[in-house]
Amino acid sequence: MKELWPLGNYWAHWAVFTVIVLAFAIVGVMMYIWVERRGFGVFQLRMGPNRAGPFGLLQSVADAIKVLLKEDIVPTVADKAAHFVAPAIVFLPVLLVFAVVPFHNGFGLLPDLNIGILYVVAISSLGVVGVFMAGWASNNKYSIIGAMRVMAAMVSYEIPLVLSILGVVLVSGSLSMNDIVAGGPIPLFLLTPLGFLVFLLSAMAEINRGPFDMLEADSEIVAGFHTEYSGMKFAMFFLAEYGHALAMSAIAATLFFKGWEGPGAQYIGVLWFIIKMVFVFILLIWFRVAFPRLRIDQLMSFGWKFLLPLAIANLLIIGGEVVGFGGDIPWWMMFPNFAVAGALILLFSRAYSLGGGRVEVKV
Amino acid sequence: MEATDLKTQPFVINMGPQHPSTHGVFRMRVTLDGEVVVDLEPKLGYLHRGIEKLAETRTYTQFIPLTDRLAYLGSMFNNHAYVLAVEKLAGIRVPLRAEYMRVIVDELMRISSHLAAVGFFLNDLGASVFTPLLYMYREREKLLDLFEMVCGQRLTYNYMRIGGLSHDFPPEFLPAVKRFVDEMPFYMEEYENLLAENEIVLARSKGVGCISKDLAISASLAGPVLRSTGVKWDIRKADPYSVYDRFEFDIPVGEQGDNYDRYRVRIEEMWQSLRILRQSLQQMPEGGEFRANVPHLLYPPKGEAYGRIEGAQGELGFYIVSDGSIAPYRLHIRAPTLINITCLRDMSIGWKVADLISIFGSIDVCLGEIDR
Numbered sequence: 001m002k003e004l005w006p007l008g009n010y011w012a013h014w015a016v017f018t019v020i021v022l023a024f025a026i027v028g029v030m031m032y033i034w035v036e037r038r039g040f041g042v043f044q045l046r047m048g049p050n051r052a053g054p055f056g057l058l059q060s061v062a063d064a065i066k067v068l069l070k071e072d073i074v075p076t077v078a079d080k081a082a083h084f085v086a087p088a089i090v091f092l093p094v095l096l097v098f099a100v101v102p103f104h105n106g107f108g109l110l111p112d113l114n115i116g117i118l119y120v121v122a123i124s125s126l127g128v129v130g131v132f133m134a135g136w137a138s139n140n141k142y143s144i145i146g147a148m149r150v151m152a153a154m155v156s157y158e159i160p161l162v163l164s165i166l167g168v169v170l171v172s173g174s175l176s177m178n179d180i181v182a183g184g185p186i187p188l189f190l191l192t193p194l195g196f197l198v199f200l201l202s203a204m205a206e207i208n209r210g211p212f213d214m215l216e217a218d219s220e221i222v223a224g225f226h227t228e229y230s231g232m233k234f235a236m237f238f239l240a241e242y243g244h245a246l247a248m249s250a251i252a253a254t255l256f257f258k259g260w261e262g263p264g265a266q267y268i269g270v271l272w273f274i275i276k277m278v279f280v281f282i283l284l285i286w287f288r289v290a291f292p293r294l295r296i297d298q299l300m301s302f303g304w305k306f307l308l309p310l311a312i313a314n315l316l317i318i319g320g321e322v323v324g325f326g327g328d329i330p331w332w333m334m335f336p337n338f339a340v341a342g343a344l345i346l347l348f349s350r351a352y353s354l355g356g357g358r359v360e361v362k363v
Numbered sequence: 364m365e366a367t368d369l370k371t372q373p374f375v376i377n378m379g380p381q382h383p384s385t386h387g388v389f390r391m392r393v394t395l396d397g398e399v400v401v402d403l404e405p406k407l408g409y410l411h412r413g414i415e416k417l418a419e420t421r422t423y424t425q426f427i428p429l430t431d432r433l434a435y436l437g438s439m440f441n442n443h444a445y446v447l448a449v450e451k452l453a454g455i456r457v458p459l460r461a462e463y464m465r466v467i468v469d470e471l472m473r474i475s476s477h478l479a480a481v482g483f484f485l486n487d488l489g490a491s492v493f494t495p496l497l498y499m500y501r502e503r504e505k506l507l508d509l510f511e512m513v514c515g516q517r518l519t520y521n522y523m524r525i526g527g528l529s530h531d532f533p534p535e536f537l538p539a540v541k542r543f544v545d546e547m548p549f550y551m552e553e554y555e556n557l558l559a560e561n562e563i564v565l566a567r568s569k570g571v572g573c574i575s576k577d578l579a580i581s582a583s584l585a586g587p588v589l590r591s592t593g594v595k596w597d598i599r600k601a602d603p604y605s606v607y608d609r610f611e612f613d614i615p616v617g618e619q620g621d622n623y624d625r626y627r628v629r630i631e632e633m634w635q636s637l638r639i640l641r642q643s644l645q646q647m648p649e650g651g652e653f654r655a656n657v658p659h660l661l662y663p664p665k666g667e668a669y670g671r672i673e674g675a676q677g678e679l680g681f682y683i684v685s686d687g688s689i690a691p692y693r694l695h696i697r698a699p700t701l702i703n704i705t706c707l708r709d710m711s712i713g714w715k716v717a718d719l720i721s722i723f724g725s726i727d728v729c730l731g732e733i734d735r
Contacts, residue, residue, distance in 0.1 A: 044497045141376045145398070145716065211489075211563060220489070220717050222383060292563045293489025295717045296398060 017109040021098045029242040030060035035278065036242075036285050043289040064235065072231035075139060082137035087229070087236035089130030093123045094243035101250045102178045104260045104269040116177035117169060120251055121162055124206065127240065128154050131225050134237070138228035146224025149214050149296050156303030157205035157212075160198050163311035167195040167318045168255045171329060181259035185331040189256040193334075194314040194341035196256045198307050200283065203252065205299065207244040210288035214296050249280035306352055313344055373401050380409045384487050384720050387730030391707075391723075398715045403708045407701075410734035418694040423449050423525060423661045426691070430681075431519035433696065434729035436479050439472035439510075440674035441732075442523035447604055448670025448681040449525050453663035460651035461527040462606045466643050467540060468513065468522065469605075469672075470636040474547070475506040476675035477629040477636075480727035484626055485558065487724030488567050489717070495558065502550050505543055512536050525661060527654025537644065544640050551633060559630075568622035572710040572722035579620065579706070586677025587628040588703045588726055592620035598673035605672075610642045622725040629727075660689055676700045676727055696735060700728040 034049070034057055041048025049056035074083055097120055102111035113119060128150055135147020169175060171191065172183025189196040205212040216224030226237045253259055253276035260269030294302065317340060321329050379390035388409035394402035414433065418426045430441035443465055450457060457465075482499035490496075507517045513536055514522040514529060522529055558564055574584075579592045589596055597614045599607040615631030617624025665687045671680035677699030686692040703726050711719045 040492055040494075044492070044494050045501055046497065141374065145376075145395075149398075213489075214717070220384070220720050289492055289494050291490065291561070292485060292567060293717070294563060295567060295715055297715065298566055 014109070021101075021109050022095065024103075025095055025098050025243055025246065026239075028246045029239055030064075032242050032246055032281060033060045033063075035281065039282065039285045040289055043286070067235040067238075068232055070231040070234075072233060073228075075228050077139045078228065079137040079139065082133045083228075084233075086130050086134035086137060087233045087240070089133060090127050091130075091236050091240040091243065093126040093130075094240050094247055096123045097247040098250070100177050101247075102181060102254065102259055103273055105181075105266075106178060107260075107270070108177075112176050112178040115175050117165055117175050117180065117251075117255070120177075120247075121165065124244070124247065125154070125158060127244065130240075134229070135225035138225070140228050142221040142223070142227045143225050145221045146214075146216060146227075150208070150225070153205065153212075153214065153296060153299050153303070156300040157202040157307070160303060160307035160311040161202035161206055163308070163315055164195045164199040164202065165255065167192050167311075167314050170315070170318050170322050173327065177254055177259075181254055181261065184258070185329065186334065187256060187258045190334045191329060191331070191337060192256075192314065192318055193338050194310060194344065195318065196252075197341070197345070198311045198314060199252065199256065200280075202303070202307055203248045204284060204287060205303065207248050207284075208241065209245060209284055211291040211294050212299055213288075214293060214299060245281060245284060246277070249277045249284065252280045253277045306348060310344060310348065314341075371396070379406075384724065386483065386724070386728055389723075389728065389730055389733070393716075393719065395716065398717075400711050400714055400716065400719050403711055403719070405704060405707060408734055410730045412735065414735045415694050415696060418691050420690060422689045423663070423691065424659070426694075427523065427525075428519065428521045431521055432731055433698065433735065434476075434674070434676065434679075434700065434732040435518060436729055437472055437476040437675045438518065438520045439468050439522065440476075440672060440679055442520065443469055443605075444670055444672045444674070444679045445681045446523045446525050446670075447672060448668050448683050449661070449663065451670050452666060452668035452683055452685055453525070453657075453661060455526045455655055455657060457526055457605075457655055458652040459606070460648050461653045461655070463643050463647040464528055464532060464653060465523065466605050466607065466610075467640060467647075468510070468520075470640050470643070471506055471509060471540070471543075473636045473675050474633050475503050476727075477633050478503045478506075480675070481554075481626060481629050484622075484721065484724040484727070485564070487721045488564065498554065498557070502547065509536065509539055509543065512539065524654060524657070526657035527652070529654075531653045537647075540640065541644055544637055544644070547637055551630070551637075554630070559627075565623065567718075567721060568626060568725070570619070571622045571714060571718050572725060574620040574706055574710050576620070578709060582702070582706050584677070584703050584706060585699045586674065586703065587625050587632065588620075588706075589677065590614065591617035591624035591628045593618055598671055598678050602671065604670075606643075607639075609646065610639045612638050622721055625725045625727075662687060662689060671697070674699055676729070676732075677703060696732075698732040698735065700726065701733045704728055704733065 037059065038048040038056065049059040052058040052062045074080060099109040100111065100113050100116040100119055102108045106112060131150050132147045135143040168180060168188055171188060172180040174180060174183065184191060204210045208216065216226065226234055229237060253273060257276040257280070259276070260273045262269070262272035317337065321333060373394050373396040376393050376395055377390065378393050379385040380388035385391075390406040390409065392404040392406060393400055412432070414429050417429060421429070427442060427445060430445045431438040433441045478499040482496035485495035486493060510520055511517050512533055514520045574588070574592055576592045576594060579589050580594060585596070593616050595614050595616055598604070600614060612635045615628050615635065617628050663685045665685055667682070667684045669680055669682045671678050678697065679699055680697035682695040682697065683691045684693040707723060707726065711722045714722065
């Protein structure tokens with residue numbers, strides 16, 4: 001990449017791509033919000049936003065302006081400093097994830113960082129700290145419940161998430177995002193369907209969407225950890241949530257859909273990348289719009305008793321195949337892998353039911 | 364620090380009166396141990412308008428529009444129960460055609476009310492972007508169009524009068540009802556396909572918020588909440604009013620009285636309502652009066668009367684004491700949802716906060732009726 005820049009200028013690369021990544025994240029989030037709201041319209045027999053700009057494309061802009069003009073309310077009993085910092089702490093890791101996302105072959109801020117995916121996993125867990133800070137600092141009981149939920153649930157979905165990513169790393173033999181795209185004969189969601197499923201489900205829990213959005217479960221705990229936030233601070237949480245969704249779908253596109261690769265000329269690779277990202281996001285929208293929410297104990301037992309064994313099984317299968325084929329798994333292994341994945345899921349869903357019942361309490 | 368040194372303590376949380384899913388201005392003082400509900404105390408009265416007292420200052424006919432404001436998702440039932448009580452009191456005979464008309468609007472109302480109830484219940488389960496609710500409201504809109512056709516209103520109908528109804532059906536109404544009855548099964552099947560076997564709906568509602576048969580009876584519960592425990596009790600069968608004794612229909616009952624049974628009972632009742640509608644469209648006399656000849660200023664004889672019907676949420680009754688003047692001496696409303704939520708505490712103790720919300724949603728309350 002360096003030879004592209006005159007004088008081999010490292011800092012020029014850094015400056016230009018920081019701007020590109022920031023712009024991509026912000027514009028991407030706005031487009032995601034638009035896609036989601038229009039998508040909801042399709043799923044829910046209604047129109048979705050269609051007033052601001054053509055097809056309602058400017059709705060997010062209008063919302064952003066509205067939210068900027070809102071009064072910023074801080075509760076008198078809040079821990080002011082933590083209350084102020086929390087939105088930034090939630091939002092920052094989301095932006096940092098984009099540093100290693102390869103939009104094209106080697107096109108990105110740090111696309112060939114040699115610990116790319118490890119960095120993603122480490123950074124994206126940091127947001128939880130901000131969420132807990134927000135919940136604690138608000139000094140509101142609903143916020144605390146939301147924050148406690150996210151702390152309790154985090155471990156149960158992060159472990160399957162990391163284990164499913166490990167399967168990808170085994171196939172491609174590298175932690176660098178750029179090499180992961182290059183590795184593997186076919187897109188990995190075909191070669192390792194089980195891994196993709198586990199990744200998708202735990203990613204949904206990680207980004208607090210869909211049936212797993214219990215930390216801001218609006219019908220139960222009002223707005224969860226950001227009940228006491230208004231104005232731009234609330235918008236930061238909103239940005240962070242959608243930014244996280246954007247980041248997760250970018251990572252899914254990189255890990256399981258071969259990122260920029262696709263038919264057509266080389267330079268439309270970025271377009272392929274965005275198409276795959278939006279495809280993953282539409283899957284997420286579909287899940288969110290179709291399913292009621294799980295309970296917190298059901299999410300945890302789902303993580304520990306369903307996703308974790310499947311993730312381990314997936315790791316064993318892929319590991320065996322990598323050893324058996326000497327590193328290069330041929331593409332036709334997708335057929336047995338699909339069969340095994342289907343059998344395992346059927347077997348598991350028979351044996352396992354979303355548990356959790358009444359707790360006996362002394363009144 | 365040793366694990367035994369860690370202390371936990373229950374904390375009190377104030378749910379409502381402004382909470383996204385307390386269906387109005389219901390407030391509960393909930394004591395939580397972590398996520399588990401340890402104690403619960405409903406606090407009522409935020410929507411109290413003194414409707415029962417207002418009745419004493421109005422003539423019998425003038426009170427009808429106020430009954431609309433009780434359970435506003437089932438205004439027809441309130442109208443019906445009230446005029447039934449007054450008719451009992453004054454000994455007025457309602458023309459046969461008017462009785463059939465009342466049954467038709469009542470059953471349409473029941474479908475509409477149950478659609479809203481099931482939709483909101485699923486919303487409380489956390490289908491947080493309103494998808495099931497919007498599907499239910501698609502059909503509810505058609506019903507509201509029908510009501511608009513007969514009385515010009517979409518929410519507070521004020522349609523029934525003492526001795527009959529305010530207007531006759533317009534000529535296009537009955538064909539429209541027939542069309543609705545014909546196409547509704549298709550949409551009901553759609554709801555069944557989408558929801559009945561949904562894994563998350565099952566996990567969240569099966570076995571949650573159980574209430575025993577004995578408790579349900581001794582707490583005088585009614586409607587789908589009572590029938591979900593397996594008690595076959597429906598005023599339409601037990602004490603037939605109007606012309607309900609002329610129809611063939613079943614009383615759907617549940618088994619264990621959990622959230623899922625309550626949801627199922629409502630869905631099954633919609634099927635039964637469609638059956639009743641079909642029969643009443645066939646049996647309805649072509650011509651005839653739609654209102655008995657009742658004086659404008661009604662002076663009922665001294666005495667007492669209790670008129671009760673099976674509303675969407677249970678036995679809805681109006682108890683009227685008359686001193687022979689133009690206004691009731693005293694009026695009391697047996698509001699089914701008020702009595703149904705008295706068991707909320709027994710149902711929800713030991714469950715999580717999320718379940719508390721869904722249990723509350725499955726009772727299908729309407730604050731206009733609880734606080735009156």
